[in-house]
Amino acid sequence: xxxxxxxxERCKGCGLCTAACPKKIVALQKEKRNKKGYFYAECTDQSAxxxxxxxxxxxxxxxxxxxx
Amino acid sequence: MExxxxxxxxxxxxxxxxxxxxxxxxxxxxxxxxxxxxMAKRMNKSGGVFLQAxxxxxxxxxVLGAASTGVRAMTSSSSPGISLKSEGVSYxxxxxLPAVIINVERGGPGLGGIQPSQADYWQATKALGxxxxxxxxxxxxxxxxxxxxxxxxxxxxxxxxMPAMILADGLLGQMMEPVTFxxxxxxxxxxxxxxxxxxxxxREHHIINSLYLKPDELENSIVERYKKYDIxxxxxxxxxxxxxxxxxxxxxxxxxxARVVKSAVNDARAQGIKAGLFRxxxxxxxxxxEINEAAKNxxxxxxxxxxxxxxxxxxxxxxxxxxxxHFFGRTGGVxxxxxxxxxxxxxxxxxx
Numbered sequence: 001x002x003x004x005x006x007x008x009e010r011c012k013g014c015g016l017c018t019a020a021c022p023k024k025i026v027a028l029q030k031e032k033r034n035k036k037g038y039f040y041a042e043c044t045d046q047s048a049x050x051x052x053x054x055x056x057x058x059x060x061x062x063x064x065x066x067x068x
Numbered sequence: 069m070e071x072x073x074x075x076x077x078x079x080x081x082x083x084x085x086x087x088x089x090x091x092x093x094x095x096x097x098x099x100x101x102x103x104x105x106x107m108a109k110r111m112n113k114s115g116g117v118f119l120q121a122x123x124x125x126x127x128x129x130x131v132l133g134a135a136s137t138g139v140r141a142m143t144s145s146s147s148p149g150i151s152l153k154s155e156g157v158s159y160x161x162x163x164x165l166p167a168v169i170i171n172v173e174r175g176g177p178g179l180g181g182i183q184p185s186q187a188d189y190w191q192a193t194k195a196l197g198x199x200x201x202x203x204x205x206x207x208x209x210x211x212x213x214x215x216x217x218x219x220x221x222x223x224x225x226x227x228x229x230m231p232a233m234i235l236a237d238g239l240l241g242q243m244m245e246p247v248t249f250x251x252x253x254x255x256x257x258x259x260x261x262x263x264x265x266x267x268x269x270x271r272e273h274h275i276i277n278s279l280y281l282k283p284d285e286l287e288n289s290i291v292e293r294y295k296k297y298d299i300x301x302x303x304x305x306x307x308x309x310x311x312x313x314x315x316x317x318x319x320x321x322x323x324x325x326a327r328v329v330k331s332a333v334n335d336a337r338a339q340g341i342k343a344g345l346f347r348x349x350x351x352x353x354x355x356x357x358e359i360n361e362a363a364k365n366x367x368x369x370x371x372x373x374x375x376x377x378x379x380x381x382x383x384x385x386x387x388x389x390x391x392x393x394h395f396f397g398r399t400g401g402v403x404x405x406x407x408x409x410x411x412x413x414x415x416x417x418x419x420x
Binding site for chain 2: 012014036037038060061
């Protein structure tokens with residue numbers, strides 16, 4: 001099973017990963033922020049992740065890791 | 069030349085260090101913090117001083133002190149922090165000292181937001197502090213330009229003995245792009261005539277001061293400074309003109325917004341609307357000659373900004389209101405999309 005993790009402190013909430021995900025399971029946080037004040041990205045449904053790593057490839061800050 | 073992939077804020081810091089910046093004083097604020105963090109890591113190793121001050125006001129006055137001794141000094145902040153620094157900036161200008169101030173803009177007023185904005189245009193070009201003075205204001209639109217303009221800002225600040233500002237925004241600060249660093253000569257200007265760096269009983273005292281109690285003396289000092297500004301207005305303006313030769317609609321934008329506008333201009337051209345882009349790289353002095361050149365065949369102008377409309381005033385002044393000037397902007401941290409700008413261009417293009 002694939003697992004997607006975000007280094008939240010490196011995320012600036014640009015949302016590119018949310019657009020890149022073919023399963024539409026990456027979303028920006030609506031309540032929690034990182035230390036810089038940005039709403040960070042997270043996986044809303046790990047079980048649906050297919051491990052394609054499109055989100056990681058798209059991330060301009062290398063904040064996403066995908067493990068298979 | 070070596071190419072590096074760097075975040076905008078880090079590129080600003082690295083460029084400053086390579087430009088011979090020996091003193092950095094700052095206070096963290098999103099979206100500018102990476103700049104100070106990078107300085108904290110690198111400055112000590114490159115033989116300079118990094119100091120996180122207790123406040124923005126302390127930081128800018130430390131810059132004033134360091135600049136008085138003739139070393140290259142800078143500070144950086146984002147919009148609310150720059151407001152705090154404005155008193156010190158006025159003192160630096162009043163004392164004729166070179167310094168570089170970086171503003172990675174975010175939404176305002178007040179604490180505003182932390183997403184990119186361009187609503188500090190008026191502050192930077194018209195009123196960053198009290199009194200009769202100006203700053204050199206550079207508006208880069210890419211990470212490479214941020215590097216180039218930091219180098220230039222240090223150079224011109226030394227040349228004219230005045231503060232220079234890099235007016236970036238959160239979008240540029242947080243963006244990663246490849247950059248190359250130019251060769252730099254930090255000692256191009258002789259400061260021995262005024263720097264207060266110890267006379268060792270071998271020369272006259274150098275006094276750095278902005279207080280003139282006799283009105284005619286103060287007037288003279290300001291008139292002298294404005295003669296310098298006249299030279300700068302003649303020689304230091306820079307702008308990018310893109311497809312302006314035959315354009316009907318001239319779209320004006322600076323900084324990150326200009327990149328959005330460029331896409332919209334290309335889309336408009338593909339749909340048969342003759343659009344062009346005018347991008348001032350120096351906001352003060354405003355490129356008056358260049359905009360008149362760009363607008364010579366245009367029927368209407370459109371200013372696109374991440375604010376409620378600030379540069380649009382300078383555009384009207386620059387072309388003497390000889391043509392209609394429209395405005396489109398998003399503010400509060402919202403970035404306009406190429407599609408929105410294209411719709412605006414179509415609206416204006418359709419009514420010609």
